[in-house]
Amino acid sequence: MAAVGSACLLVGLLAALYAVGSALYGARTGRRQWVVSSRRAMYALAGLTVGATAIIQAAYYRSDFSFALVAENSSTTTPLFYKLTALWSSQAGSLLLWVLLLSLFSSAVLFSTRRRHREIAPYATAVLAGLAAVFASLMLVYASPFEVLVNPPVEGSGLNPLLRHPAMMIHPTMLYSGYVGFSVPFAFAVGALITRRTGADWIRSTRRYTLIAWTFLGFGIMLGALWSYSELGWGGYWAWDPVENASLMPWLTGTAFLHSIMVQERRGMLKVWNASLIVATFVLALLGTFLVRSGILESIHAFGASTIGTPFLIFIGVVLAGSVALILSRLGDLRTEARLDSLLSREAFFLLNNLVLVGICFVIFWGTFFPLISEAVTGTRASVGPPWFNRYSTPLVLVLVLLSGVGPVIAWRRVTASSLRRAFLVPVAATAVTLVALLLFTSAAESTASLIMFCLVAFVISVVGQEFARGAAGRRTMTGEGRVAALFGLVARNRRRYGGYIVHVGIALLIVGVAGSSAFPEQRDVRLAPGQSMELEGYRLTYREATARILDDRSGTGAPITLGAIIDVEKDGERFQLSPSRNYFGSNAASAERPVAGFFEGEATSEVDLRWGLSHDLWSAVRPDLGVLDEAVRDADRRFAGAEFREAQGLVVAALAERYRRQAPPAQFRTLVSPLVAWIWIGGGVMLLGALTALWPTPDGRQRRVRSLYAARVGRELSRA
Amino acid sequence: MAALSTVVVLAAALVWTSFSAATQASTPSQVRASADPERSYELTGKVVNGSVESGAEDLRFAVRDRDGTAAVPVVYSGVIPDPFREGREVIVEGRMRGGTFVAERDSLVTKCPSKFSKDNQASASR
Amino acid sequence: MEYALAVIVLLGVVALVVAAPLRPGAEAEAKEDARRAELEAAKEAKYREIRDAELDLRMGKLSEADHRVTDRELREQAITILRELDELAPEEQPAAR
Numbered sequence: 001m002a003a004v005g006s007a008c009l010l011v012g013l014l015a016a017l018y019a020v021g022s023a024l025y026g027a028r029t030g031r032r033q034w035v036v037s038s039r040r041a042m043y044a045l046a047g048l049t050v051g052a053t054a055i056i057q058a059a060y061y062r063s064d065f066s067f068a069l070v071a072e073n074s075s076t077t078t079p080l081f082y083k084l085t086a087l088w089s090s091q092a093g094s095l096l097l098w099v100l101l102l103s104l105f106s107s108a109v110l111f112s113t114r115r116r117h118r119e120i121a122p123y124a125t126a127v128l129a130g131l132a133a134v135f136a137s138l139m140l141v142y143a144s145p146f147e148v149l150v151n152p153p154v155e156g157s158g159l160n161p162l163l164r165h166p167a168m169m170i171h172p173t174m175l176y177s178g179y180v181g182f183s184v185p186f187a188f189a190v191g192a193l194i195t196r197r198t199g200a201d202w203i204r205s206t207r208r209y210t211l212i213a214w215t216f217l218g219f220g221i222m223l224g225a226l227w228s229y230s231e232l233g234w235g236g237y238w239a240w241d242p243v244e245n246a247s248l249m250p251w252l253t254g255t256a257f258l259h260s261i262m263v264q265e266r267r268g269m270l271k272v273w274n275a276s277l278i279v280a281t282f283v284l285a286l287l288g289t290f291l292v293r294s295g296i297l298e299s300i301h302a303f304g305a306s307t308i309g310t311p312f313l314i315f316i317g318v319v320l321a322g323s324v325a326l327i328l329s330r331l332g333d334l335r336t337e338a339r340l341d342s343l344l345s346r347e348a349f350f351l352l353n354n355l356v357l358v359g360i361c362f363v364i365f366w367g368t369f370f371p372l373i374s375e376a377v378t379g380t381r382a383s384v385g386p387p388w389f390n391r392y393s394t395p396l397v398l399v400l401v402l403l404s405g406v407g408p409v410i411a412w413r414r415v416t417a418s419s420l421r422r423a424f425l426v427p428v429a430a431t432a433v434t435l436v437a438l439l440l441f442t443s444a445a446e447s448t449a450s451l452i453m454f455c456l457v458a459f460v461i462s463v464v465g466q467e468f469a470r471g472a473a474g475r476r477t478m479t480g481e482g483r484v485a486a487l488f489g490l491v492a493r494n495r496r497r498y499g500g501y502i503v504h505v506g507i508a509l510l511i512v513g514v515a516g517s518s519a520f521p522e523q524r525d526v527r528l529a530p531g532q533s534m535e536l537e538g539y540r541l542t543y544r545e546a547t548a549r550i551l552d553d554r555s556g557t558g559a560p561i562t563l564g565a566i567i568d569v570e571k572d573g574e575r576f577q578l579s580p581s582r583n584y585f586g587s588n589a590a591s592a593e594r595p596v597a598g599f600f601e602g603e604a605t606s607e608v609d610l611r612w613g614l615s616h617d618l619w620s621a622v623r624p625d626l627g628v629l630d631e632a633v634r635d636a637d638r639r640f641a642g643a644e645f646r647e648a649q650g651l652v653v654a655a656l657a658e659r660y661r662r663q664a665p666p667a668q669f670r671t672l673v674s675p676l677v678a679w680i681w682i683g684g685g686v687m688l689l690g691a692l693t694a695l696w697p698t699p700d701g702r703q704r705r706v707r708s709l710y711a712a713r714v715g716r717e718l719s720r721a
Numbered sequence: 722m723a724a725l726s727t728v729v730v731l732a733a734a735l736v737w738t739s740f741s742a743a744t745q746a747s748t749p750s751q752v753r754a755s756a757d758p759e760r761s762y763e764l765t766g767k768v769v770n771g772s773v774e775s776g777a778e779d780l781r782f783a784v785r786d787r788d789g790t791a792a793v794p795v796v797y798s799g800v801i802p803d804p805f806r807e808g809r810e811v812i813v814e815g816r817m818r819g820g821t822f823v824a825e826r827d828s829l830v831t832k833c834p835s836k837f838s839k840d841n842q843a844s845a846s847r
Numbered sequence: 848m849e850y851a852l853a854v855i856v857l858l859g860v861v862a863l864v865v866a867a868p869l870r871p872g873a874e875a876e877a878k879e880d881a882r883r884a885e886l887e888a889a890k891e892a893k894y895r896e897i898r899d900a901e902l903d904l905r906m907g908k909l910s911e912a913d914h915r916v917t918d919r920e921l922r923e924q925a926i927t928i929l930r931e932l933d934e935l936a937p938e939e940q941p942a943a944r
Contacts (some may be wrong), residue, residue: 007853015861022865036868044861115884162803204892234800236829265896346908355728363735370739371746382743384761385814392735411908422907467906474905493903525799605803623801625775670800712883712935 001055002067006146008052010557012099013136015045019129027122035122039110042125045132046103053100056093056145057084060710065156068147077156079558082159085169089159092143094172098289100134101173101180102128105209109184113205120202123191124184131183134315142311161605164557167227174220175247179285181213182250185257186282189275193326196333200265203274207261208695210278214254215405215691217285221247222684233524233621237670237680240389245368246291249361250284253277256357259407263350266412268337270351272327275334277354279323281521284361286316342414353403356396363392390518394449398456401511404504405460408467434458447519460508464501471498490711491693499694503687510683516676523673529666537673539618542568546624547581548661550654552555555607559583560650561599561657563624563669564607580609580622580669586653595649596636596656600626612678619672628665629656744814749784750791756817763814764822770807784811784822784845794820799827806831886932893925 019041026034028685056069065071073086073093087093106128113121139145163169185206192202224244229237238244257277263270275355290312328332340348366373367384374382409423435455438444444451471494472486481489491498526534533542548560583606586599610619626633633656640648746763747756756762764784769792772783780801785792787810795813803810810832815824900917903909909917 003850004853007850007857010854011857011861014858014863018865033868037865040868041861041865044864048857048861115881116888118881118885201889204888233803359728359731362732366735366739370743374740374743378740381746382740383746384739384743388739388742409906409908411910412903412914413910416910419907419910470906471902493898497899497902601806603804627775712880 001059001064002146003051004146005055006144008048008055008534009140009144009146012045012048012103013133013140014050015041015048016129016133016136019045020133022435023122023125023129027119027126031599032118034669035125036114038122038125038129040112040128042103042110042132043107045099045129046107047578049096049100049103051086052145053096054203056087056096060084060086063156063339063470065152065154065330066149066271068144068149071149071153071156072269075156075160078156078159079164079556081166081556082164082169087145088160088172088176089163090145092139092145092147094176094292095135095139095143096145097173097176098180099132099139101176102132102135102183105177105184105227106132106187109209117188117191117202117205119195119197120188120191124187125192127187128183131187133208135474138311156689158585161557161559161583161603162231164605165227165231165555167223171220171223171227174216174223175288178213178215178217178220178247179250179289181282182254182278182282182285184209184213185278186621189278191273193330193333198271198275198330198331198333200261200268203261203264207258210258211691211695214251214258215688215695217247217251217254218684219688221251222681226681227621229677230608230610231605233608233623233670235608235619235621235670235674237338237455237517237677240364240367240386242368243288243292245364246284246288249364249368250281250288251283252357252364253284255416256354257281257351259357260354263347267347269340269347271336272331273333273351273354275327275330277358279320283316283320283323286312290316295634305520344410344415346407346410346412349403349407353400353407356400356403360393360396360400363396364389367392393557398449398452401453401456401460401508404507405456405463408501408504409459424463426466427459428461431455431459443520447515450515450519453515457508457512460504467501468498492698494699495696496694499690499696502690502693504690506685506687506690508683509679509686510578513676513678513680513683517674520675521672523670524565525668525670527666527668530664532666533549534669535672536671537616538572539569539671539673541578541620541669541671542570543667543669544568544577546661546664546667547579548657549581549658553583553607554581555583557583557605559585559605561586561653562607563657563660565622565624565669567620567669569611569618576611577610578611578618578620580620581607582622582624583607586649592642594637595640596633596652599649599653600629600633600656614678616673616675617677619674621670623663623668623670624660625667626660629660632656632659748786748789748791750786750789752817752822753791753793753820758817761814761816761825763812764795764824765810765812766793768805768807769809773807775801782807784813793822795822795824797824797829799824799829802831804827804831805829813835870943883935885919886928890928890932892924893921893928897921897925 002253019038021038022034022041023038026032026038028035056067058064059067059070060074061080063070063074063076063083069087069092073090074083078086088097106125110121110125111130117124127172145461185203188202188206193197221244224247225237228239229235257274260270260274260277263275267333290309317644340351341347367389371381371383374380405427406424411419411423435451435458438451438454468487468490471490475481475486475490476483479486479489522537524534524536528534528543530543530545533540535541544566546560547564547566549564551558551560553559555560561584562581563584564579567578567580569578570578582604584600584602584604586602606621608619608621610617636652640652744761744763744841746765749764749766752764754760766784766786769783772781772792773793774781779796779798781794781796783794789810790814795815797813812830812832813822813824815822815826817823897918900909900914900921904911904914
């Protein structure tokens with residue numbers, strides 16, 4: 001079967017190369033059949049990649065360890081969900097995922113635009129197929145998913161326990177969908193530049209795909225942050241780690257792009273800027289993919305020096321250089337159709353919004369690559385940490401939130417005193433009220449930055465609320481609908497606009513969460529024996545008892561042993577329990593000489609327990625102290641060491657776990673009270689809702705289009721009869 | 722015009738401060754040989770087998786060069802990342818105080834073995 | 848052996864798929880459908896732009912004078928598109944709207 005899979009990849013590469021050739025030939029000679037043929041080659045590539053993926057997934061399902069990939073990333077004891085999502089935890093698998101997503105997305109786009117963009121589409125096809133060919137070659141030459149082991153092991157290595165969390169399984173696919181998704185507007189932009197059709201048409205068609213990619217990427221970033229907070233033992237959600245940053249950068253420039261194309265559509269301005277932005281977004285997306293696989297930066301994800309590092313970097317360089325050259329050669333066709341009438345206009349504010357977003361991106365870029373920059377400049381590698389990132393990004397984010405409130409209501413071309421009053425009277429009043437309330441009733445004044453943030457958030461929410469209210473009221477006077485119906489009707493008829501406003505609210509809520517949890521967190525690390533308590537922010541936490549579970553991990557990771565604690569919590573008369581724990585997976589490297597000690601020194605992960613709340617989260621993690629078992633472990637090792645250790649290991653380890661539970665030695669606890677952190681996830685959810693609203697296709701247009709096409713066909717056929 | 726100059730000024734400020742705010746990456750041998758006690762460093766290396774002692778208040782271990790034996794004792798307090806283990810590569814920030822590397826709280830990052838590279842290096846965890 | 852066989856079979860399938868449009872005769876109809884689809888999309892987009900401008904006027908984001916100018920431009924452009932659409936199929940059924 002592996003041979004068939006390999007064949008799929010090879011034929012897929014050939015199909016992609018053919019697609020490039022036939023698309024270009026069809027474009028040059030004007031013979032459309034070749035363009036159609038190239039599109040079909042793309043469909044074929046999608047089919048082949050789906051086939052190859054199916055073969056691998058089947059191998060995972062069966063635990064077929066003759067596949068090197070399966071042997072290294074799965075085991076017979078891995079739960080099914082993690083078996084089927086283990087594909088992208090390896091280099092070869094993630095390359096395959098890239099090609100799969102690219103071929104599927106490209107097929108979808110090319111199919112839906114098959115009757116349009118007759119000049120641009122062939123070049124876009126060539127670009128997309130070219131990208132697929134590059135990734136397919138990387139796979140075939142450096143990291144094939146279909147490597148076969150001559151002597152398949154009896155048991156696989158299993159999936160890294162840290163990855164055994166539902167969010168971690170979806171997070172890579174979301175990110176990749178985002179990265180890959182940006183290749184579509186990039187390809188169409190390149191096509192538009194080559195053919196000098198630099199009007200807004202290519203944007204209109206590909207805007208939907210840009211928004212889809214942006215949504216996936218944003219969702220993926222959210223999931224990563226959520227995983228970090230609820231799974232890792234440090235209680236934070238963002239560490240300014242190079243790979244985190246690498247995913248955020250294209251999202252920022254993508255956001256800028258989504259805004260500035262509105263200006264190009266309306267006024268024909270910012271053409272060079274838009275072309276550069278989409279190139280930058282795509283190159284950053286490639287860079288994001290690259291950073292995870294190279295060893296050039298010390299990071300949470302940087303998987304050491306990998307084999308595809310250099311060729312990939314060269315590839316990125318070629319893409320960047322080629323795109324820049326293309327833009328420079330077409331500057332004449334990208335000349336602006338209008339000029340800025342006034343600095344106080346929506347066009348100017350959109351440009352400002354873009355500058356701020358690109359500015360944040362630059363800060364992150366500089367900080368992320370600083371080790372390489374400093375090495376080039378001073379000869380020593382130095383790095384900047386989270387304080388530096390926070391210091392420079394915070395003021396820019398503040399400005400961004402302000403702009404997200406001003407942008408939606410400021411007038412096009414130029415503002416007048418009356419339009420300003422009409423737009424901002426209510427929101428400014430609401431903000432002032434909020435400021436006073438915060439100063440009087442909360443301790444928010446302790447952090448100036450947070451105070452400003454909260455006020456700006458109030459500003460944004462009142463602006464958006466006003467837009468909805470006014471829009472609905474206007475609709476009511478026209479259609480006489482009831483309030484609720486008018487609201488729904490308003491959103492339904494103007495999904496892009498109001499979906500966008502909902503996203504702005506989401507961002508505002510997210511910022512509330514970020515501001516609250518970064519300015520006012522409370523943390524305590526203590527060592528407690530059963531019966532002992534600690535206090536934090538009015539909570540009284542008492543370590544009641546130790547727990548030991550055998551093959552009964554609540555979070556479904558399949559861990560053999562789970563040791564934990566039950567904590568009684570009490571505050572203001574309210575009582576509940578938290579049960580953080582630690583999973584012990586043992587390791588396959590546990591040797592025959594130390595079967596038991598080796599188990600406990602194997603892979604272990606922290607299972608956090610936390611209590612969500614709108615005003616704050618109570619978060620706890622435990623690190624059991626296994627010192628009390630040392631003697632018993634040594635004893636067991638002496639008695640059971642030998643070739644038969646595997647059978648004994650399970651029983652002995654289970655017995656020791658039970659002993660830990662009964663003896664309940666003191667354990668190390670970390671407790672956090674994070675104010676408002678839940679609003680980050682809520683805000684993210686609202687952003688997703690807004691994006692989906694904006695993306696939802698309007699049925700009217702589609703129905704009409706289909707009907708008229710049929711009618712046209714009838715007309716044509718009648719004329720022939 | 723005003724916008725452009727503000728941007729340039731901000732960018733310049735950024736670039737300037739990054740060089741002074743940065744911590745230098747070093748290996749144990751580098752830090753042993755020539756460490757300025759006033760500067761903070763980012764120490765990278767492998768945890769020496771058998772050197773880990775976890776006390777009530779802190780964690781002590783030794784870090785050696787990736788391909789060498791020169792080692793430095795480290796005193797650390799704070800979150801111990803899940804993959805932390807003897808023989809694994811770690812990154813920790815701190816200063817040298819009389820032959821011992823005193824680490825900043827919560828600054829320990831451990832790389833866990835991965836399948837991505839030729840020699841099984843990989844992702845780190847906080 | 849299995850590999851070579853699979854490659855040949857798959858290549859054959861792909862060749863069939865991509866060669867289909869290259870057979871003579873499939874060309875003519877595609878052209879007109881494409882032009883029509885292009886114009887329909889442009890028309891929809893133009894209508895949306897006109898509606899957006901109206902909404903902007905109502906919400907105070909476009910001044911009366913600016914809206915008059917913009918609206919006139921957009922409607923002229925829409926008329927051009929409709930005229931081109933009509934030219935495409937002189938016997939088009941009136942129901943198709």
